Amino acid sequence: MSLRDWLDDRLRFRQAAAFLHKKDVPVHRHAVGYYTGGITLFFFLIQVITGLLLLMYYRPSSDAAYESVRFITSTVRFGWLVRSVHVWSANLMVLAVFLHLAVTFFGRAYRRPRELTWISGALLLLITLTFAFTGYLLPWNTLAYFATKVGTEIAGDVPLVGKAVLVLLRGSEDVTEATLTRFFGIHVAILPALTTVLLGLHLLLVQIHGMSRPISVPPGGRSEPFYPHFVLRDLVVWVVLLGIVATLATFVPWPLGEKADPLAPAPAGIKPEWYFLFMFQTLRLLPGRLLGIEGEMLGVIAFALAGGILLLVPFLDVWAQRERSHRLVTLIGMVALAFVVGMTVWGMVTD
Amino acid sequence: MDASAQRPARIGRRSFLDRVLTVGLAALGAAIAYPIISYLIPPKVKEVIHASVVAAKASDLAANSGKIFLFANKPAIVLRTPDNEVRAFTAVCTHLACTVQYRSDFRHIWCACHDGHYDLHGQVLSGPPPRPLEEYKVTLKGDDIIVSRG
Numbered sequence: 001m002s003l004r005d006w007l008d009d010r011l012r013f014r015q016a017a018a019f020l021h022k023k024d025v026p027v028h029r030h031a032v033g034y035y036t037g038g039i040t041l042f043f044f045l046i047q048v049i050t051g052l053l054l055l056m057y058y059r060p061s062s063d064a065a066y067e068s069v070r071f072i073t074s075t076v077r078f079g080w081l082v083r084s085v086h087v088w089s090a091n092l093m094v095l096a097v098f099l100h101l102a103v104t105f106f107g108r109a110y111r112r113p114r115e116l117t118w119i120s121g122a123l124l125l126l127i128t129l130t131f132a133f134t135g136y137l138l139p140w141n142t143l144a145y146f147a148t149k150v151g152t153e154i155a156g157d158v159p160l161v162g163k164a165v166l167v168l169l170r171g172s173e174d175v176t177e178a179t180l181t182r183f184f185g186i187h188v189a190i191l192p193a194l195t196t197v198l199l200g201l202h203l204l205l206v207q208i209h210g211m212s213r214p215i216s217v218p219p220g221g222r223s224e225p226f227y228p229h230f231v232l233r234d235l236v237v238w239v240v241l242l243g244i245v246a247t248l249a250t251f252v253p254w255p256l257g258e259k260a261d262p263l264a265p266a267p268a269g270i271k272p273e274w275y276f277l278f279m280f281q282t283l284r285l286l287p288g289r290l291l292g293i294e295g296e297m298l299g300v301i302a303f304a305l306a307g308g309i310l311l312l313v314p315f316l317d318v319w320a321q322r323e324r325s326h327r328l329v330t331l332i333g334m335v336a337l338a339f340v341v342g343m344t345v346w347g348m349v350t351d
Numbered sequence: 352m353d354a355s356a357q358r359p360a361r362i363g364r365r366s367f368l369d370r371v372l373t374v375g376l377a378a379l380g381a382a383i384a385y386p387i388i389s390y391l392i393p394p395k396v397k398e399v400i401h402a403s404v405v406a407a408k409a410s411d412l413a414a415n416s417g418k419i420f421l422f423a424n425k426p427a428i429v430l431r432t433p434d435n436e437v438r439a440f441t442a443v444c445t446h447l448a449c450t451v452q453y454r455s456d457f458r459h460i461w462c463a464c465h466d467g468h469y470d471l472h473g474q475v476l477s478g479p480p481p482r483p484l485e486e487y488k489v490t491l492k493g494d495d496i497i498v499s500r501g
Binding site: 049053056075076077078079081082239 | 379386387389390391392393394396
């Protein structure tokens with residue numbers, strides 16, 4: 001008996017390989033959308049590798065965090081590259097997640113039997129944004145300090161549980177070292193664990209059901225095997241993206257900023273990162289009081305509701321379940337997209 | 352030219368492309384691995400090493416007692432013998448680098464990890480230590496015990 005057979009008897013990898021081989025990818029004019037998931041996965045893998053590297057030198061305390069990041073970027077060989085790639089890839093990953101969301105939404109990829117694929121994806125979107133929010137604080141610089149202060153303050157606006165959520169997030173009444181260690185734990189342990197489970201489920205479901213055919217594409221069209229045809233083109237895209245990330249990280253290094261000083265006033269024109277800007281801008285535009293309650297609170301409730309709706313899209317779009325593409329769903333999607341993009345741009349151009 | 356003459360040329364092009372791809376991927380792998388390996392090698396941190404250090408106050412160090420202090424970023428021990436002589440040694444055991452201590456009941460230096468005994472000159476009395484402890488130079492300046500490399 002060969003070693004291969006001996007191992008296969010125990011590991012059954014031939015069965016696993018057969019399972020991985022059986023997936024087909026439909027070929028049509030919207031097929032470029034299939035790359036968005038793989039692109040997100042690629043950026044996630046970069047985050048894992050560079051994140052593990054940063055952990056070798058990072059120290060999560062208010063005395064040492066900023067200094068340790070500065071040590072990484074100025075003293076450790078290629079530390080500037082590792083840190084800059086981590087930040088750039090994080091931003092690009094958020095962008096890729098949003099693109100993937102748009103592609104799957106407008107293609108109605110959530111229709112039967114892919115409802116759980118959608119829900120796991122929506123939860124992964126939430127996890128991605130939490131990754132971004134918690135990771136942003138870790139260098140313990142002024143911008144991060146105030147962004148976290150404002151961000152957690154907004155969470156405190158949630159009715160009834162707000163105050164408890166705020167203290168739970170911060171680990172104390174204020175943003176302190178307790179917040180830093182808490183965010184560190186969330187960023188490097190809790191979220192990776194949750195992601196492993198949800199991403200595993202998400203990818204398993206994609207493997208079981210195959211790529212979804214967009215609703216506008218009639219069934220029975222051409223398709224190609226996932227392996228090796230699609231995988232190889234996926235890998236080419238990954239190599240190109242690696243080049244782009246490395247170029248950006250090298251020529252547009254991410255600044256470290258000033259060390260956070262809890263006694264210093266907030267700098268003028270302070271804004272959250274671009275992916276939170278649409279929420280920030282919306283909350284800023286709301287009047288102080290609206291419909292008898294605080295405007296801010298109303299905004300937070302509205303965003304929480306929107307998140308809930310996003311999660312339940314597969315069950316709300318009753319037409320898609322009958323293979324029908326309804327104009328109303330497209331319209332709502334377009335309005336939401338225009339709102340997010342419009343508010344982001346508006347937030348960028350105003351001080 | 353007949354078909355059989357063309358065939359080897361086509362295979363040659365294919366294997367040539369295969370080789371180019373292999374070399375390209377190997378170069379990519381090296382370009383990724385090199386920064387990562389360099390990154391993992393800890394950078395040399397400049398340590399301020401003083402030639403001498405104030406180890407203790409002479410008045411605080413009773414006869415037949417010792418005190419651990421930091422010298423050149425490593426533990427060192429200063430002790431006053433029962434005969435009222437002040438001496439200093441490295442406190443890093445020569446066996447497996449545990450920190451030694453002065454035992455008043457033994458009246459000599461002892462390492463707890465593997466029961467190594469050193470006399471009041473740092474020489475090995477018993478146990479596994481292969482070499483004596485390095486002795487440092489002690490200077491008394493007023494009440495300060497100043498330790499430097501001998």
